[in-house]
Amino acid sequence: MLDIRFILKNVDLIKQNTRERYANVDVDKVVTLYGQLKQKRQSLEEIQRRSNQIAGRFKSADKTTRKQLKAEVVGLKQTIAVIKDEIVFVENEYTEEMLKIPNLVASDVPQGKDEYGNVPIKYIGEPTKFGFKPLDHVELGKKLDILDFEAAAKVTGSKFYFLKNEAVLLELGLIRYALELAIKHGFTPVTTPEIARDKIITASGFSPRGPESQIYSLTKGALSLIGTSEITLGGYMANAVIPEKNLPIKISGVSHCFRTEAGSGGRESKGLYRVHQFSKVELYQFVHPDKSAIVHEEMLAIEEEFYQALELPYRVLLMCKGDLGTPAYRKYDIEAWMPFIGEGGGYGEVTSASNCTDFQARRLNTKFKNRVTGKIDFVHTLNGTAVAVTRTILAILENNQQADGTVLIPEILQDYTGLQYIKPKARKF
RNA sequence: GGAGGAGUCGCAUAAUGGUAUUGCAGCAGAUUGCUAAUCUGUAGCCUUUAAUCGGGCUUGUGGGUUCAAGUCCCGCCUCCUCCGCCA
Numbered sequence: 001m002l003d004i005r006f007i008l009k010n011v012d013l014i015k016q017n018t019r020e021r022y023a024n025v026d027v028d029k030v031v032t033l034y035g036q037l038k039q040k041r042q043s044l045e046e047i048q049r050r051s052n053q054i055a056g057r058f059k060s061a062d063k064t065t066r067k068q069l070k071a072e073v074v075g076l077k078q079t080i081a082v083i084k085d086e087i088v089f090v091e092n093e094y095t096e097e098m099l100k101i102p103n104l105v106a107s108d109v110p111q112g113k114d115e116y117g118n119v120p121i122k123y124i125g126e127p128t129k130f131g132f133k134p135l136d137h138v139e140l141g142k143k144l145d146i147l148d149f150e151a152a153a154k155v156t157g158s159k160f161y162f163l164k165n166e167a168v169l170l171e172l173g174l175i176r177y178a179l180e181l182a183i184k185h186g187f188t189p190v191t192t193p194e195i196a197r198d199k200i201i202t203a204s205g206f207s208p209r210g211p212e213s214q215i216y217s218l219t220k221g222a223l224s225l226i227g228t229s230e231i232t233l234g235g236y237m238a239n240a241v242i243p244e245k246n247l248p249i250k251i252s253g254v255s256h257c258f259r260t261e262a263g264s265g266g267r268e269s270k271g272l273y274r275v276h277q278f279s280k281v282e283l284y285q286f287v288h289p290d291k292s293a294i295v296h297e298e299m300l301a302i303e304e305e306f307y308q309a310l311e312l313p314y315r316v317l318l319m320c321k322g323d324l325g326t327p328a329y330r331k332y333d334i335e336a337w338m339p340f341i342g343e344g345g346g347y348g349e350v351t352s353a354s355n356c357t358d359f360q361a362r363r364l365n366t367k368f369k370n371r372v373t374g375k376i377d378f379v380h381t382l383n384g385t386a387v388a389v390t391r392t393i394l395a396i397l398e399n400n401q402q403a404d405g406t407v408l409i410p411e412i413l414q415d416y417t418g419l420q421y422i423k424p425k426a427r428k429f
Numbered sequence: 430g431g432a433g434g435a436g437u438c439g440c441a442u443a444a445u446g447g448u449a450u451u452g453c454a455g456c457a458g459a460u461u462g463c464u465a466a467u468c469u470g471u472a473g474c475c476u477u478u479a480a481u482c483g484g485g486c487u488u489g490u491g492g493g494u495u496c497a498a499g500u501c502c503c504g505c506c507u508c509c510u511c512c513g514c515c516a
Contacts, residue, residue, distance in 0.1 A: 042476070045485040052448080052485090055497045059447055066496075073496055241439095 001363045022322040025100040033094040044083045103359040106330040112320025125313030128399045136340040137397040138271040143424045159276045166422040173416035178281040178386040182252035192232035192253045198222040200235035203363040205327035229253035230383045233284035237366045248287040272390040281386035292380035296355040299384040300332045303351045309412045313337035328354040336395040350391045353384030
């Protein structure tokens, strides 16, 4: 959420930004509704003032005066009720539209409508070449007996999976290595709830209910499954004032993520690439506003350290205006080489790192206080993926397969998994 | 899940239905003069203003009763005690 006072002062700028980000929002409507809201609130306050005045005279009044005062206040009460209803109505409309206004963008964010507008800024490693006919990860998963999509389809439906045998060790090893990397960089590890209040989800910039929602909502209570631990990690500091000397606060969250993937049928949806549930280690930071730009680079550096240690070929993209999420001010994606994307291989998203400036903090109401000046202001928040497990397993399987049908475990993970390679094996069930 | 109790500023506390008290801490100022003490002021949000003054809202939260609600009634949240269930 942006500051309404900032919006009012910079309507043209906001409109241009909204247009360039291809956000479907009516900025004029927000301005108009806010004007109405303010006007109604002021008239309400005036009537409340009169009502309070009458109540104040009541105590010392005699019987007949009280009768008069009472008669006087009845009309006011009715008017107050009417105006209150009007305010609730306008407020709902206003909030709904207001929440759609995206964050501002950094000056170096490229123009562009969608993923094709993203700008590659770095390529590390070469796309994997094979001296034999490689298999995709779904076929590999079957031969190695480590993935089972058919059984998951029976149990839950499409886009679910069972990990089996070495894939399980690989998942746990990836999580463990990612966590140790995070801890090395000063993050406090946490495991989080995987269900959150809709309020917290909204505050993080996601919409829990509605047709385009990516979120699974529960029927019991105003609760939903989290799409990412970014939601719960941000919520950790909701309504908090952090002493400035305690910044930055760096948290690394381990959780499952649940996504409906509404409207993404067929698109790069084979196997593990796009699934309804996966494990992720997330990096999250609350920082001083002056520091967020530098910290954003640090977040990317940690992500790169991870994928370099895994020896996977990847590229880094600076995301264009049209492909940024609503809360993001600037965002990097890392895409790992995946031999079976598109025709003859391509790069597929494995991480993202976003600087959300004060956009999330304003809605989460997370502030910091300078002890000397006493100044209170919103913190900046950043989030990034340490590891999204399923896509990383996909990349390891497809890139590290050998002519003899085995898959080599990256050296860094060998201690964490207790494996050097995964061999094909007969499937008993 | 059931029964009972509680929730007031960072902490601690007060308030026969009458418009949120006091102490400590922190912060600001004054004074004294030095491992600090004393005095004064100081909650948040919205609104108004050049800035003040002023107005409104806020006792976990949302409703209700009332001229008036921390106080009475109802829903929800959180915590405590006990019971049940359970990895």
